[in-house]
Amino acid sequence: MEQSELQDKIFAYLEKMKGKKKLKEKDIFKAIMAETGEDKATVKTALREMINVGRVMYSYGGGASSVEIPSEEYLKEKGLL
Amino acid sequence: MSGKHKTPMLDELEKGPFPSFITEIKKARNSSAMPEMADDELGQLEKSYNSKRGYWKHGGIVGVLGYGSGVIGRYSSLPDEYPGVAHFHTYRINQPSGFFYTSKALKEICDIWDKYGSGLTNMHGSTGDLVLLGTTTENLETLFAEYSSRGWDLGGSGSAMRTPSCCVGQARCEWAMIDTMDICNTVTQHFQDELHRPAYPYKIKNKISGCACDCVAAIARADISVIGTWKGDIQINQAEVKKYADSGMDIQSDVIDWCPTECMSFDGSSITIDNSQCNRCMHCITRMTKALKPGKERGASILVGSKAPIVVGSLLSWVIVPFMKMESPYEEYIELLENMIEWWDDNAKPRERIGELIEVKGMRPFLEAIGVDPQPQQVYEPRKDPFFFWSESDFA
Numbered sequence: 418m419e420q421s422e423l424q425d426k427i428f429a430y431l432e433k434m435k436g437k438k439k440l441k442e443k444d445i446f447k448a449i450m451a452e453t454g455e456d457k458a459t460v461k462t463a464l465r466e467m468i469n470v471g472r473v474m475y476s477y478g479g480g481a482s483s484v485e486i487p488s489e490e491y492l493k494e495k496g497l498l
Numbered sequence: 499m500s501g502k503h504k505t506p507m508l509d510e511l512e513k514g515p516f517p518s519f520i521t522e523i524k525k526a527r528n529s530s531a532m533p534e535m536a537d538d539e540l541g542q543l544e545k546s547y548n549s550k551r552g553y554w555k556h557g558g559i560v561g562v563l564g565y566g567s568g569v570i571g572r573y574s575s576l577p578d579e580y581p582g583v584a585h586f587h588t589y590r591i592n593q594p595s596g597f598f599y600t601s602k603a604l605k606e607i608c609d610i611w612d613k614y615g616s617g618l619t620n621m622h623g624s625t626g627d628l629v630l631l632g633t634t635t636e637n638l639e640t641l642f643a644e645y646s647s648r649g650w651d652l653g654g655s656g657s658a659m660r661t662p663s664c665c666v667g668q669a670r671c672e673w674a675m676i677d678t679m680d681i682c683n684t685v686t687q688h689f690q691d692e693l694h695r696p697a698y699p700y701k702i703k704n705k706i707s708g709c710a711c712d713c714v715a716a717i718a719r720a721d722i723s724v725i726g727t728w729k730g731d732i733q734i735n736q737a738e739v740k741k742y743a744d745s746g747m748d749i750q751s752d753v754i755d756w757c758p759t760e761c762m763s764f765d766g767s768s769i770t771i772d773n774s775q776c777n778r779c780m781h782c783i784t785r786m787t788k789a790l791k792p793g794k795e796r797g798a799s800i801l802v803g804s805k806a807p808i809v810v811g812s813l814l815s816w817v818i819v820p821f822m823k824m825e826s827p828y829e830e831y832i833e834l835l836e837n838m839i840e841w842w843d844d845n846a847k848p849r850e851r852i853g854e855l856i857e858v859k860g861m862r863p864f865l866e867a868i869g870v871d872p873q874p875q876q877v878y879e880p881r882k883d884p885f886f887f888w889s890e891s892d893f894a
Contacts, residue, residue, distance in 0.1 A: 441657070441848070442697040465695070468564060475566025475656070475696055478557040480808065481849050482566055482656035482696035487559050494635045495563075 418453055423463040424472070426453060431473060431486050439476075439483035471497045501527065503541030507548065523618060530617030535632050538582030539616065542574060553580075560587055560635060562642040566696045568592075568652025569638060585634040589615070589641065590627035590653035592686065592693075595679035596666045597622055606648060614641040624719060626663030626705070627653035658696035659689045659839075664706035665713040672787075673780065674708025675726030675796040676824040681706050684828050685835070692839075699846040702839060709792070710780040716801075717815045721852045722838060723801040724831070729821055730793035731773040732782070738789035739769050753785045797823045800834065803853025813853045818868075820875035834868060841867040 430448055434440055442464065449460045464484070467473045471492065476485040492498040501524070512518045526536035542553050553575045560571030570588040577584035591607070607628065611617060616632030623629060633641060642652070653661035662685045665671070667678030685704055686693070705716035706724040716723035743749055749764045761775035762782060769789070771782075783790045800822055801815035822830060842852040845859060856864050865872055 441699075442695075443843075468566070468695070471563050474559045475561060476557070476559040477566075477571065477656045477696075479849070480656075481700055482658065484566075485559055491559055491635070495639065496636070497563075 418455060420463050420466065423449070423453060423455060423460065424467050427460070427464055427467060428472065428486070431484070435486065439478065439481070440485075441481075441483055445484060471495065501537050501540055503537065503544060505540050505544040508540060508544050526617035530612045530615065532582070532614075532616060534582030535586065535616035536582075536618060538574075538580035539586070539618070539632065542576065542580045542583055545576075545579075554586075560638070562638055562652070565652055565694045567655045567658045567694050570655050571635075572632075583632065586616070586632040587635065587638065589630040589633055589638075590625065590655055590661070591630065591645065592651045592653040592661050593622060593626060593628045593663065595664055595682040595686075596669055598666070598669065607645075607650065610641070610644045610648075614644070622663075625653065625655075625660060626714070627661050652694065654693045654696075654701075656696040657698045657700050658694070658702075659692040659698070660701055660703045661693065662686050662689075662704045662706070663714055665708050667706075667708045671708055671713075673711065673726075673783065673792070675728055675792060676706070676708055676724070676798050677826070678706045678708045678724075678726070680826060681724060681824060681828055681831070684826070685832070688832055698839070698843055700849045700851055702842070702852060704835070706798075710778055711784060716804075718804050719806075720804060720815070721802065722835060723804065723815045724798045724824070725801060726824075727778050727797060727799050727821065728793035729795040729797065732771055732776065732793060733791040734769055734771065735789050735791075736768045739764075739786065740767050742786055742789055743767060747786075749786075753782050756781055756785075797821050798831075800831070802838065803851075803856060805851045805853050809849050809851075810854060813851075813857075815853070816878045817875045818865075819870060820873060834870075837868040838864075 427445060427449055430445065431440065445464060446457050446460050449455065450457060464473070468475065471487065473484055474487045476483050489498060508520045511520045520540070523536050523540055527533045530536060546552055555573045555575050556571055558571045561569045568590050572586045572588055574580050574583040574586065611619065611630050614633055614637040615630055618631040620629035620631055662682050664678035664682035665674070667674040667676070669679060702722070703720040704722045705714045705720035707714050707716045708726040710725060710727065712725060716725060743766070749769070754762045754764050758779055759775045759777050761772040763770045783792060799817055800819035802818045803813050804815040805813050819834065824831060838852065841864060842855055846852070846855045861876065
């Protein structure tokens with residue numbers, strides 16, 4: 418599978434889970450590996466690329482970290498939009 | 499500048515003989531390019547002292563691109579009243595091993611911080627990092643670019659490997675049994691990804707002390723502690739013992755009676771130690787520095803489990819590996835560290851620390867997973883269960 422296609426699947430999964438569960442990287446790996454059959458290293462590389470460009474970002478709450486889709490407002494503040 | 503807020507309660511904290519954080523915040527109003535931050539920080543704090551309520555919110559998506567650690571989002575819940583602290587994010591800089599800086603380096607850090615933040619700092623609190631208090635979201639990327647271009651990286655925060663820290667070690671201390679600074683730097687470099695990308699169930703901390711005096715309080719603060727120790731007999735210089743006695747030192751009450759295992763005796767001119775009973779606490783060595791020295795074979799004990807009482811009660815670390823040689827490049831230690839973290843990462847619930855997980859799962863699966871044999875030194879307290887349960891196959 419092309420990396421961009423894999424990244425779209427990760428993004429779609431994050432959108433689907435928004436507001437339902439704080440997702441850790443491991444949760445995303447498990448879900449996307451099950452959905453696509455790709456190995457962990459491939460999913461991890463795809464996710465990390467998305468994090469590097471700000472398509473998804475790490476979030477923090479209650480002492481623990483998770484991965485989320487950033488809001489438009491935040492991206493504007495960061496100068497990414 | 500003088501402040502726009504009246505702060506009679508905070509002003510009280512400037513009286514008395516001790517340095518005052520209020521005085522320092524007031525100074526920051528004059529040094530920072532963003533004086534309204536320190537000013538509104540004082541205003542909000544005065545309000546908190548009056549109302550007995552906190553007005554900080556924290557968390558959310560705040561950080562620099564590619565990193566999930568090092569920046570902790572902090573916001574005022576009263577942004578209209580105190581706009582200067584509407585954003586007041588914390589920025590953690592990975593400190594140099596042993597906290598050694600040149601004055602030039604400190605000036606460089608502070609000059610950048612005065613440009614993009616409140617000017618307030620917290621040098622090496624419990625995290626170990628150099629903590630900068632109070633900047634805005636829009637300044638974060640520029641601040642990061644300025645620091646990283648000069649070699650300063652972000653530290654750890656959130657569910658990540660936290661910035662490893664260590665005592666001054668062999669750089670300044672005669673008791674350091676291991677090169678704490680080199681170990682700390684090696685661990686920091688090895689775990690860069692784990693430090694900056696929070697992928698674990700919760701935080702995990704690693705601190706390294708050169709001896710049992712434990713100047714970084716690793717045994718109480720770090721999930722995984724490395725504490726310098728020795729094998730063999732304490733080296734005794736009886737001539738120096740006699741000099742201490744002749745100079746009026748009460749060796750019996752100041753040294754012998756304080757030995758936790760009662761393994762020492764003093765006959766008026768010389769000391770005898772039953773080294774088989776010594777637990778290497780360092781007390782006698784620190785009291786009689788010229789007469790007593792640690793044994794010649796040096797290494798470290800590896801301890802696991804301490805934490806502060808956030809989710810459940812606090813824990814102190816206990817010994818997992820009584821003695822490990824610590825020689826560069828520390829492959830044995832790094833492998834053990836990776837094994838311990840992997841087991842914890844695979845088994846822990848969210849916000850569960852490694853010490854808590856060992857209490858839940860038991861010592862046996864933990865020791866099996868990390869490839870360490872059960873040993874008497876792993877007993878947490880005398881007459882307490884060492885968490886290890888034998889199976890039939892162990893006796894076969």
